[in-house]
Amino acid sequence: MSRKVTIADIARELNLTGATVSRALNNRPGTSESTRRLVQATAERMRYQRDRIAYSLRSGRSHIIGVIIPSAEINFFGSVIHGIENMANQHGYNVLIYQSNELPAFERKGIATFLGTRVDGILASIAKETTDFRHYLEVKERGLPLVFFDRANDSLHIPSVVVDDFKGAWYATEHLVHQGYRRIAHIAGQQHLKIFRDRLEGYKAALAANNLPVDDTLIYYGNVSIEAGRQAVRHLLAQARPPDAVFAVEDFSALGAIKELKDRQVSIPGEFGVIGFANEAFGEHITPSLSSIDQQTVQMGKEAFKLLLEMIEGGAGQVQHHTKSRIILEPVPVFRQSSLRRPLHGGQQP
Amino acid sequence: MSRKVTIADIARELNLTGATVSRALNNRPGTSESTRRLVQATAERMRYQRDRIAYSLRSGRSHIIGVIIPSAEINFFGSVIHGIENMANQHGYNVLIYQSNELPAFERKGIATFLGTRVDGILASIAKETTDFRHYLEVKERGLPLVFFDRANDSLHIPSVVVDDFKGAWYATEHLVHQGYRRIAHIAGQQHLKIFRDRLEGYKAALAANNLPVDDTLIYYGNVSIEAGRQAVRHLLAQARPPDAVFAVEDFSALGAIKELKDRQVSIPGEFGVIGFANEAFGEHITPSLSSIDQQTVQMGKEAFKLLLEMIEGGAGQVQHHTKSRIILEPVPVFRQSSLRRPLHGGQQP
DNA sequence: CTGAAAGCGCTAACAC
DNA sequence: GTGTTAGCGCTTTCAG
Numbered sequence: 001m002s003r004k005v006t007i008a009d010i011a012r013e014l015n016l017t018g019a020t021v022s023r024a025l026n027n028r029p030g031t032s033e034s035t036r037r038l039v040q041a042t043a044e045r046m047r048y049q050r051d052r053i054a055y056s057l058r059s060g061r062s063h064i065i066g067v068i069i070p071s072a073e074i075n076f077f078g079s080v081i082h083g084i085e086n087m088a089n090q091h092g093y094n095v096l097i098y099q100s101n102e103l104p105a106f107e108r109k110g111i112a113t114f115l116g117t118r119v120d121g122i123l124a125s126i127a128k129e130t131t132d133f134r135h136y137l138e139v140k141e142r143g144l145p146l147v148f149f150d151r152a153n154d155s156l157h158i159p160s161v162v163v164d165d166f167k168g169a170w171y172a173t174e175h176l177v178h179q180g181y182r183r184i185a186h187i188a189g190q191q192h193l194k195i196f197r198d199r200l201e202g203y204k205a206a207l208a209a210n211n212l213p214v215d216d217t218l219i220y221y222g223n224v225s226i227e228a229g230r231q232a233v234r235h236l237l238a239q240a241r242p243p244d245a246v247f248a249v250e251d252f253s254a255l256g257a258i259k260e261l262k263d264r265q266v267s268i269p270g271e272f273g274v275i276g277f278a279n280e281a282f283g284e285h286i287t288p289s290l291s292s293i294d295q296q297t298v299q300m301g302k303e304a305f306k307l308l309l310e311m312i313e314g315g316a317g318q319v320q321h322h323t324k325s326r327i328i329l330e331p332v333p334v335f336r337q338s339s340l341r342r343p344l345h346g347g348q349q350p
Numbered sequence: 351m352s353r354k355v356t357i358a359d360i361a362r363e364l365n366l367t368g369a370t371v372s373r374a375l376n377n378r379p380g381t382s383e384s385t386r387r388l389v390q391a392t393a394e395r396m397r398y399q400r401d402r403i404a405y406s407l408r409s410g411r412s413h414i415i416g417v418i419i420p421s422a423e424i425n426f427f428g429s430v431i432h433g434i435e436n437m438a439n440q441h442g443y444n445v446l447i448y449q450s451n452e453l454p455a456f457e458r459k460g461i462a463t464f465l466g467t468r469v470d471g472i473l474a475s476i477a478k479e480t481t482d483f484r485h486y487l488e489v490k491e492r493g494l495p496l497v498f499f500d501r502a503n504d505s506l507h508i509p510s511v512v513v514d515d516f517k518g519a520w521y522a523t524e525h526l527v528h529q530g531y532r533r534i535a536h537i538a539g540q541q542h543l544k545i546f547r548d549r550l551e552g553y554k555a556a557l558a559a560n561n562l563p564v565d566d567t568l569i570y571y572g573n574v575s576i577e578a579g580r581q582a583v584r585h586l587l588a589q590a591r592p593p594d595a596v597f598a599v600e601d602f603s604a605l606g607a608i609k610e611l612k613d614r615q616v617s618i619p620g621e622f623g624v625i626g627f628a629n630e631a632f633g634e635h636i637t638p639s640l641s642s643i644d645q646q647t648v649q650m651g652k653e654a655f656k657l658l659l660e661m662i663e664g665g666a667g668q669v670q671h672h673t674k675s676r677i678i679l680e681p682v683p684v685f686r687q688s689s690l691r692r693p694l695h696g697g698q699q700p
Numbered sequence: 701c702t703g704a705a706a707g708c709g710c711t712a713a714c715a716c
Numbered sequence: 717g718t719g720t721t722a723g724c725g726c727t728t729t730c731a732g
Contacts, residue, residue, distance in 0.1 A: 006725060017703050022727055032701060052466040053412065054725035056403045057708045064446070064467070071432055073648070075631070078428030082421055085449050094463055095447050096414070099435050113444055116402040117414070255635055281425070282632035285605055298423070356709060367719050372711055382717060404709035407724045 005046045013042055025050070056118055065308060066096045066114035068107060068124040070151075075281060076297055077125065080149060083301020084123060091309060093120070100127040108135045121145035121308045126153060128193070145311035149304040150295075151195065159311070159325035161304040165195045168293040168331030169202025170209075172247045172275045175291070175333060177210045179341055181245035181273045185218040187232040187257065189249040196224075199249050199277060218243050222253060229256020237264070245273035245339070251280040251292055258286065258338065274338040288337035296329045303327050355396045363392055375400070406468060415658060416446045416464035418457060418474040420501075425631060426647055427475065430499060433651020434473060441659060443470070450477040458485045471495035471658045476503060478543070495661035499654040500645075501545070509661070509675035511654040515545045518643040518681030519552025520559075522597045522625045525641070525683060527560045529691055531595035531623045535568040537582040537607065539599040546574075549599050549627060568593050572603060579606020587614070595623035595689070601630040601642055608636065608688065624688040638687035646679045653677050 011021045016035070024031045024039035025048075031039075042048075056062040067084060069077040085095045096119060098110035107127055114122055122139060126148065133156055139146045140158055152160035176184050186203045189196030204214045220235055222228030229248060233256075236243055248254035254276030258268060266272050268288050275291040276283065283290035307327060361371045366385070374381045374389035375398075381389075392398075406412040417434060419427040435445045446469060448460035457477055464472055472489060476498065483506055489496045490508055502510035526534050536553045539546030554564045570585055572578030579598060583606075586593055598604035604626030608618060616622050618638050625641040626633065633640035657677060 004725095007727095008725075018726075019704080019728080020702055023702090026727085028727095030701065035701085049462060049466050051468070051725055052463075053403055053406045053468050054708090055727080057407050057710090057724090058726045058728085060708080062403065072422075072428045072435060073432040075425060075428065078422045078425065078431075081428075081447065082423040082449065085422060085447055086451075089449070089459075094467065097431065097435055097445050097447050099432065099439070101436075109439075112399060113402075116399050117444065118401070118403050282635045285632045286635050287637045354709095357711095358709075368709085369711075369720080370718055373718090376711085378711090380717065385717080401709055404724090405711080407708085407726090408710045408712085410724075 004051070005048045006051070007048075010039065010042055010046060010048055013046070014038065060118065062118045062120055063092055064094045064096055064117060064119050065305070066098060066110070066117070066119040066122045068098045068100055068110045068122065070100050070102045070125060070127055072097065072099060076150075076278065076295070079297035080125075080301040080304075083298035084305045085301075087302045087305040091305075093305075093309075100130075102127045102129050104130040104132065104135075111135050111139060115139075115142075115144070119144075121147070121312045123147050123149055123304050123308055125149050126151040145308055147304050147308045147311070149300055151193075153194070154326075159307055161300055161307060161327040161329065162195075163295045163300065163329045163331050165198035165331075166202040166205070168277060168295075168333075169199040169247065170206040171331060171333045172277065172291075172293050173203045173206035174210060175335065176245045176247060176273050176275060176339060177206070177212065179245075179269070179273055179339055182212065183215075183218065183241065183243040183245070184212070184273075185220065185232075185236050185243035185246040187229060187246060187248040187253045188219055188221045189224045189253075191221070196249055203247055222249075224250055224253060226252050226256035226259070229253035229258075230260040231256075233257045233260035233264075237266075244271070246275075248274065248276045251276035251278045251283055251290060254290055254292070254338075255282070255286065258288070258290065269337060269339050269341045273341065279332075279334050283334075283336065291336045291339035292334050294332040294334050296332060300329055303329065354401070355398045356401070357398075360389065360392055360396060360398060363396070364388065410468070412468045412470055413442055414444045414446055414467060414469050415655070416448060416460070416467070416469040416472045418448050418450055418460045418472065420450050420452045420475060420477055422447065422449060426500075426628065426645070429647035430475075430651040430654075433648035434655045435651075437652045437655040441655075443655075443659075450480075452477045452479050454480040454482065454485075461485050461489060465489075465492075465494070469494075471497070471662050473497050473499055473654050473658055475499050476501040495658055497654050497658045497661070499650055501543075503544070509657055509677075511650055511657060511677040511679065512545075513645045513650065513679045513681050515548035515681070516552040516555070518627060518645075518683075519549035519597065520556040521681060521683045522627065522641075522643050523553045523556035524560060525685065526595045526597060526623050526625060526689060527556070527562065529595075529619070529623055529689055532562065533565075533568065533591065533593040533595070534562070535570065535582075535586050535593035535596040537579060537596060537598040537603045538569055538571045539574045539603075541571070546599055553597055572599075574600055574603060576602050576606035576609070579603035579608075580610040581606075583607045583610040583614075587616075594621070596625075598624065598626045601626035601628045601633055601640060604640055604642070604688075605632070605636065608638070608640065619687060619689055619691045623691065629682075629684050633684075633686070641686045641689035642684050644682040644684050646682060650679060653679065 007018045007021050011018045021039050024036040088095050100106040148160035152162050188200050207214050220232040277293045279292040279294035283292050357368045357371045361368045371389050374386040438445050450456040498510035502512050538550050557564050570582040627643045629642040629644035633642050
């Protein structure tokens with residue numbers, strides 16, 4: 001085990017002192033051009049590598065950011081992490097992962113270890129079970145930069161990066177209208193989550209804007225699962241005036257709906273149109289392929305890191321005023337077979 | 351920004367000295383029961399939190415492990431990370447993520463930053479483009495615990511956790527035999543990757559063991575993609591004596607094969623059986639649903655961490671001898687519609 | 701332009 | 717049992 005080479009080693013080698021070597025390595029003023037070059041060359045030769053722990057202790061900066069996600073197993077978050085890590089890496093930061101498993105207790109533990117590790121900032125997506133947000137507010141009060149992504153909570157006044165769920169739902173619903181569907185149902189998600197509420201509102205608004213009535217009997221409240229999608233279809237088709245299309249709050253409900261419709265020999269998209277939300281990987285491969293709304297996951301990760309970085313570098317105090325503290329990404333519709341019964345072209349409007 | 355509370359603060363509060371407080375907090379011998387309790391209570395009250403940076407600098411241990419993966423966007427790795435992080439968390443460790451993006455240059459950079467951060471160990475899955483393994487050998491020589499997962503390289507003699515690709519391929523192939531298929535083709539992957547070579551060998555061995563000839567014209571060498579799967583089917587069906595089933599080296603090729611077969615109105619599994627490898631999420635949802643071999647991703651992450659932990663705690667030197675340095679996980683067949691043309695039951699053997 | 705010295709917060713040796 | 721001291725590796729005053 002070859003011992004690590006330290007600044008002291010280099011200093012000894014060159015008959016200098018640690019201070020000078022440090023200055024030279026960091027290109028700080030107060031060293032002659034020649035010694036700086038000499039020092040840097042020897043450092044290279046000796047394979048010197050700055051000890052970030054010591055650096056952190058001294059400087060108070062770790063160049064590490066902490067990221068709290070519900071689970072790395074969920075595709076969506078893997079994709080966001082991808083965006084975060086790539087951007088962080090470009091800026092000399094590393095990424096510490098912590099999974100909440102959707103439980104507030106883990107969130108608190110994650111924040112605690114992050115504080116101990118002196119991360120320079122925290123990115124977080126709130127756990128489903130979290131209703132008390134004090135641990136997040138404490139982070140803010142400590143002056144540690146914090147940015148939410150995807151699952152945010154506006155009332156906390158903490159910067160966030162989210163996708164525009166309202167608009168995405170609007171796009172999805174309006175697309176079904178343009179495709180000639182007239183009774184459009186909605187499979188809704190748990191209403192205590194803002195993202196699902198927003199989608200419901202977007203759905204309603206798009207109907208209204210297109211002079212279609214909002215019929216509460218066409219809204220099915222489920223729990224975001226394949227089974228909920230199946231149940232929704234059973235429920236909707238049993239009605240006196242059944243719908244001819246459905247916008248599902250996310251892709252798994254949409255998948256359940258498609259499965260149930262196929263079981264009942266309802267042709268998609270001919271008799272019935274389906275569109276989901278999230279653009280999960282499977283949507284492209286099922287039959288019929290699933291139309292959906294893409295949430296720009298990688299971009300979300302990148303924007304979240306950039307916002308955090310501004311806060312870190314700007315000094316957390318001022319950021320609230322100087323930087324845009326709420327970034328809303330544009331959802332991107334992805335139209336596939338499940339909702340297309342007429343050719344797509346530019347002039348879709350009536 | 352309320353300043354951090356340190357051991358010194360507690361000591362001052364109690365008219366003690368830092369050393370005693372430290373001992374008490376860490377339940378180390380040499381403190382009276384009463385003071386220990388007192389100290390711990392005050393620490394709690396003052397919301398003391400141990401500074402891990404200082405701890406690390408002093409102790410040389412960071413309780414952080416570094417994980418190098420090709421990309422967090424790939425499902426498989428997200429799932430492994432899930433296993434790693436959960437297990438690490440249980441043992442008081444945190445996980446630093448670094449993506450290689452399949453490039454050795456990033457791997458080297460990742461290792462360098464990990465060394466700087468004094469991670470206690472490294473878990474890595476080798477990038478596809480990596481052919482020179484010196485950076486990994488250096489980690490080993492420095493005595494820093496290192497474990498490969500999934501993408502390993504035996505010749506380096508570095509501990510690893512992998513799934514038994516040979517056996518998985520054997521299971522897949524033999525299953526097709528048991529289902530009555532007699533001319534079984536294989537869509538192979540790039541042969542410079544060991545995992546793909548092993549699957550090819552498992553396929554051949556299973557055929558031989560079942561007294562079926564290994565016919566080289568039934569092996570298609572592709573590049574692991576949907577398109578390769580389609581090409582393979584086109585190629586195979588054009589032959590004088592076409593196959594009646596195919597074992598694809600992974601699920602995307604299998605998916606391509608299914609798409610092409612459906613386009614050609616070949617009935618699955620009646621006329622033609624298909625099985626893949628990896629048990630990707632989409633396989634369950636396509637039509638027909640895809641049979642595959644599960645790679646135990648979460649388990650892989652957990653085992654990898656446990657092995658690394660043994661090395662960390664045991665002292666890296668001895669581990670080579672004391673611990674099982676190569677863990678081979680049992681692949682788990684998942685039989686679905688694409689390969690089932692007779693009912694499954696216990697007595698499958700002829 | 702360079703050196704000496706202090707200190708980030710913690711723990712481990714060695715006193716007492 | 718508790719205190720004193722030193723030091724992990726680095727940066728940053730303050731002197732020279």
